[in-house]
Amino acid sequence: MHQKADHRVPVLIVGGSLVGLSMSVFLGRLGVRHMLVERHSGTSIHPRGRGNNVRTMELFRVAGIEPDIKAAASLLADNHGILQTPTLVGDAGEWLFKQIDPGGGLARFSPTSWCLCSQNDLEPVLLDSARELGGDLRYFHRMESFAQDADGVTATVLDRTTEERCTVRADYLIAADGPRSPVRHALGIGQTGPGDLFANVSVTFRSAGLAEVVGDRRFICCYLTHPDADGALLPVDNKERWVFHAPWHPEHGETLDEFTEERLQRHISRAVGVPGLDVEITGKASWRAAERVADRYSSGRVFLAGDSAHEMSPTGAFGSNTGIQDAHNLAWKLAAVLAGWAGPGLLDSYDTERRPVALATSARASARSVEHSHPGFAPAPGVGGGKRGGILNVVLGYRYPHGSGPEQPVVPEGLNLTGEPGTRAPHLWLRRAGQRLSTLDLYERSLVLLTDAPDDAGWHEAARRIADTDGVRLDAYRIGPGADADLTYDTEDGDWAKLHGTTADGAVLVRPDGFVAWRATGAVPDPQETLRQALRTLLRTA
Structure with a gap:
């Protein structure tokens, strides 16, 4: 069958969102030919997934795209911290944290820093870089099926524009196809974790009057705690474009149809504390927060990355960052095996290294949602009760098993990057x-x-x-x-x-x-x- 494939590539990536595009960039930098197929017609149009942590920015720095990302993120360059308040009128409320790097201590550990760049702004940068590096990126294409054997994977791909099908033969397949991952289901890989945590309706809107109410409070996110209209407010340009996450309770029978434009306008103005605030709804999308990790990250020549491998609460922006770091871990190993300077067994370390990181990080994300009282999150007993506190040790300090001496916790108590095998090398x-x-x-x-x-x-x-x-x-x-x-x-x-x-x-x-x-x-x-x-x-x- 594979002898007659229409296309032959070393790697086929399924999914062209943040993780799939990052994988394309990383493989392209390493000279690995690949094809990416994405069922949507283009990159994300919704401003979400905005927090890029310092470790992710280190990877983008080495990949040569840090300046482009910072340029795309310039509108929010001065936004820091999370505010929690019952109303934006006056100076009520408290900062859960005001600066992500108070005192500038991060400079001791890294040549870069966090960057607030929304997914709809980041993905085009990744797309341009991936194409410049020679990636064969095919949007509005869907992988319909795949079969693997000892030597590779054969996939059937549908061009959704022409309705034509082609076969792609690859040495390896990477599934970056989201939380409902058809590839993971086809492989029969289960998941571990508490499951669904809470649901929100994410609303994009315009308001000329809101900036005056916000004043000079340049937050990343504001948790509004009005008992009848709670939610999370996020700036897009600090002027007139905003995002609001309204709690949605499908477990109580609430449907998306109930979130009418009039209801959302009323909800937002009440949450902000300004009756009659001008609110023009420009978009609406539902999403569910969950804590789940795949039981295995690979099966034969197929690997899971990003949301197909793990879901985690959005608090702390751990999810997309963990996925991008999955891609980076796997990319060099694929490049080494394909070039012949590493044995195929190196690929087994992808699961043994990245899966424990996801388990530890997802637990920390849920704990942070509890700590921050994320709107709409009423945790079940035992959920979100993990360790709390700072996140730099989670972001930079996680460890891989290295086989020399007693293994230590995946996430250490503090940040101590001293060149120990299994840790991120020190910055100098x-x-x-x-x-x-x-x-x-x-x-x-x-x-x-x-x-x-x-x-x-x-x-x-x-x-x-x-x-x-x-x-x-x-x-x-x-x-x-x-x-x-x-x-x-x-x-x-x-x-x-x-x-x-x-x-x-x-x-x-x-x-x-x-x-x-x-x-x-x-x-x-x-x-x-x-x-x-x-x-x-x-x-x-x-």
């Missing part, structure tokens, strides 16, 4: 040929070995030989203040070895996704064989 400002860059900017297309300059311990030379003889994509950088360094310090007090938990005679191996794979704390008798064995273990080529 360096210079290369006069240009300032972060250590995180080094990690994308290859494995990277960091050593001290001049590296008398022999690690650098060992890495060069292995790259030449073993066919592994491995770059090696010597860091130090002297002329023999490949990378020099941006400040006089730089100490890469101390920051990465090693010594000047040691070495640190970092994966293309920026996670530490292995480190040696000092010199060894045979650095080449020691490094080669570490690579075999990581890449499953042993």
Whole structure:
């Protein structure tokens, strides 16, 4: 059957929303040919999913699109914090938090920061980048069926414009096809978790008078707590375009048809506290918040990513960020396996690394919804009772299992990025040929070995030989203040070895996704064989 396929690509992506498009960008950056099919005719038109956390922005920075995203997000660049208040009239209410990074402490950990960019503004940036990188992106196309065998996947795709069908043969299929994922259902993969949490009707509207009521309160979101008209208000341009999330209770028999334009106008004006406020409804969409995680992230040559793999409460914007980071984790592994420098077993680590992160993160998202008293959320006993507090450790500090020493919690109590295997490598400002860059900017297309300059311990030379003889994509950088360094310090007090938990005679191996794979704390008798064995273990080529 597959010998007669109309198209042959290494990877077929099903779903062209945030996660599918991010996957296309990441694969394109790594030179992996792919096709993406999306049943809708274009990118999202509804302003939702706006919070892009610092880890996601690190990935977009390395992918070269951070400036474009910040430009697309410029209207909300000065919006920070979440306000909770019974009315916007006067100065009632309290800030649940006013700044996402009070005191600017995040700069110690990352070269970038959070970015408030709505999905309808972010997706076009991703789409442009994906196409520039050579992605074959086909909107208004639907995958109707697929079958896999030992060598690949054959899919039937319908062009919804012409009603013509074609077959696509791929080595691997990635399902980024949303929470109701037809691919996940076809694979018979179940889900774990409490299930539906609450439902909202999301309304876009125009109001010329609302900006004056809001005044200079530049919030990300405002939870309005009027007992008869609660909801969440989000600015789109801080002037006249807004979004309101009104609680919807289908469990009580309430239907979407009951949310008439007149009812919504009345609800919004009452929630804001201004009777007769000018409210012009411009759009309406329903959504349900849920906490579910797929029981498996893969079956054979098919992988789940994004909402098809996990659903989580919107508080904290964890869902889309977790999905984009799924895509980044999987992209480099697919690229390595397809290029032959890693064994197929490397792909098994996608489930063992990403699924525990989703379980821990989804529980934290529900806990944050309880903590913030999200409108419409009346949690069942036992739901949302997890650990609360800050989110930076959830966003940047999550760990992957690494097989050396006792495993620690997926999400640690605090943020302590010290170069430990299984954690995101530390950020340090360096210079290369006069240009300032972060250590995180080094990690994308290859494995990277960091050593001290001049590296008398022999690690650098060992890495060069292995790259030449073993066919592994491995770059090696010597860091130090002297002329023999490949990378020099941006400040006089730089100490890469101390920051990465090693010594000047040691070495640190970092994966293309920026996670530490292995480190040696000092010199060894045979650095080449020691490094080669570490690579075999990581890449499953042993």
